[in-house]
Amino acid sequence: MPSSLPNSPPSRNVPDLLDAAAAALGAGQLAEARGLCDRVLYLQPKNVDGLHLQGLVLCSAGDPEKGLRLIRRAIAFHPRYGAALNNLGNILKDLGRYDEALVSYDKALAVDPTLVQALYNSGNAFLRLGRPADALARYDRALGLRPDDPATLVNRGNALGELGRFDEALASLDQALAVDPGLAEAHYNRGNALVALDRVDEALACYDRTLALQPTSVVALNNRGIALQNARRFDEALASYRQALDLDADDACTLNNLGNLLHEQGRVAEAIDAYARATARRPDLPGPASNLLMLRSYTEELSPVEMLAAHRSWGARFAQPQTAPFPVRVAGRLRIGYVSADFRTHSVAYFLEPLLAHHDRAQVEIFCYAQGRQADETTGRLQVLADHWVPIEGLADGDVAARIRADGIDLLVDLGGHTGNSRLTVFASRSAPVQVTWLGYPNTSGLATMDYRLTDAIADPPGSTDAFHTEKLLRLDGGFLCYRPPGNAPAIVSPPCLSCDVVTFGSFNHPAKLSDDTVRAWAGLLDRVPRSRLLLKYKIFEDQATRRLCQDRFAAAGVTPDRLDLLGHIDDSQGHLAAYGRVDLALDPFPYNGTTTTCEALWMGVPVVTLAGSRHAGRVGASLLHRVGLDELVAADLASYVALATDLAGDPDRLAALRAGMRARLAGSPLLDGPGFARSVEAVFFEVSRR
Secondary structure, eight states, X not given: OOOOOOOOOTTOOHHHHHHHHHHHHHTTOXXXXXXXXXXXXXXXXXXXXXXXXXHHHHHHTTOHHHHHHHHHHHHHHOTTOHHHHHHHHHHHXXXXXXXXXXXXXXXXXXXXXXXXXXXXXXXXXXXXXXXXXXXXXXXXXXXXXSTTOHHHHHHHHHHHHHTTOHHHHHHXXXXXXXXXXXXXXXXXXXXXXXXXXXXXXXXXXXXXXXXXXXXXXXXXXXXXXXXXXXXXXXHHHHHHHHHHHHHOTTOHHHHHHHHHHHHHTTOHHHHHHHHHHHHHHOTTOHHHHHHHHHHXXXXXXXXXXHHHHHHHHHHHHTOOOOOOOOOOOXXXXXXXXXXXXXXXXXXXHHHHHHHHHHOOTTTXXXXXXXXXXOOOHHHHHHHHXXXXXXXXXXXXXXXXXXXXXXXXXXXXXESOTTSTTOOGGGGGGOOSSEEEEOSSOSSOOOOTTOOEEEEOTTTSOTTTSGGGOSSEEEEOTTOSOOOOOOTTOOOOOOOTHHHHSOEEEEEOSOGGGOOHHHHHHHHHHHHHSSSEEEEEEOGGGGSHXXXXXXXXXXXXXXXXXXXXXXXXXXXXXXXXXXXXXXXXXXXXXXXXXXXXXXXXXXXTTOOXXXXXXXXXXXXXXXXXXXXXXXXXXXXXXXHHHHHHHHHHHTOHHHHHHHHHHHHHHHHTSGGGOHHHHHHHHHHHHHHHHHO
């Protein structure tokens, strides 16, 4: 028996039925549209328009696989059916099958090069694949045929933004708004371009205009929060994120950015919760999961075994298919690639620059793969030190990996680990024969394709830490860090306690490193040294809400506000370093030590007391102090830490003597021995490359 059919006037011919089906589909009347298509296909089973329309109806009804089969049947009967090829591409794009979608769009354009919809849609697919240059070319072709199409102008602006051409992006978005002033998407994307240009007030006006047009736009509220956070208006940023989450409690991007703000304020437990929620909602996004791993390093809530399992889980989730074997290079210099988002004035650069400056160029060839668009004087110095400077911002992982392979890299070094904006996923498909992680992150990468991790025997004692890494640990005899002190550092001044009879303890570390145990220990120290104060400096202490949070934490531990000084950002680097002149004795936080702050304090003559923990993050202080011959400032337990700081606070002559000889001590130590460090690193790099 034939299937039942909807009632329709017997006088209707197939063209009328197709017109009615298309109208019903456009009106969202899917049942009626499906019935009309059934009627067409009952009368003409090979009618390509009926197959095409029925496929679109099924996709709209939530059955894309059946819809795809019908549209492919239509194309099989009529291979040059441009509209069907375009819609096949759209369905594949919506399913995330972008490469297949592009094949279909290209077939549609081969039939009709003037098919504007296929040009626009293929541009969107290229944008989703992280190929903005290809997207831009398609949008430009579409605009050549339809110059004032606002949707194309908006997405053209997005592609230009991905390419870092923000002024051109603004021009394209302004052109869209000239056509349609009420286009919320154009206002929103204009705000994004203005944020990238650091024109925050103008960006906020764009987001506010977007929200006036679309009050429930979660993405506008989220990006408005980012702009406010960049402007250090943290209370307002927090409110914007909260408003977005009131509308969609499961929005992973907003949850991640909320985590970033809470992290910056030192609210580690709350940040961990936000990142965990973001990761649960979008397990396919590497960023929130990496942020969660990073924050876990600030605590010891997870055991080393659990931390390894969490990192391995990340590595398994984002593992990529292994690419073809690498050709064997038998001649020439060792080609080393460094991948980082921090080739600028950043903690990573202070320790990378000595290595780049002292690499033996007769033996090695240096490639720097630069993620991010921030650049400054440090960037300029690093560019000069590299043989090849390769910007990778906006490039998909596959394109970056292909470039690294084309460059013939022998050994690829990750400098970021699970820190912000790193390109750790580039290492997941093995972009080079040997892959090493170093410097930016205090734990394993979790990747099976990461072969080695550079460290030393103090930061990672042999036998007790090897089992908790997916990499083989390479321990450098002279330490895994080499510091480049700032060239404009002011002269060392005498300990301030000599002139005021008050001892000032200090820490210039990130508030997230001030664990509850650290706060209690420092409060106990202030109690043991009655004529003492604590000076904390970090850029976010400009924010009144963050200041109150910090004051409240110390007040709960018994420290009155009059004994706590909070300093914010100092733009002038000399002024920042000069602030160490207000500190008699620097205190290293735990279980996550300082690194750059420890080196800065020592270079400015300030002794640093550290507690040697059980994990890498808590043993960096011990490693640094050992390199400069100050093992006496390393405590083995909490009681010794407080006692050591108390004793030093009561011995101003010793503080003065340490201060007076500190810069010379560092200058003659392995910590500042750039040539020696470079030889040590090169030796292990050559060894593992030969393996």
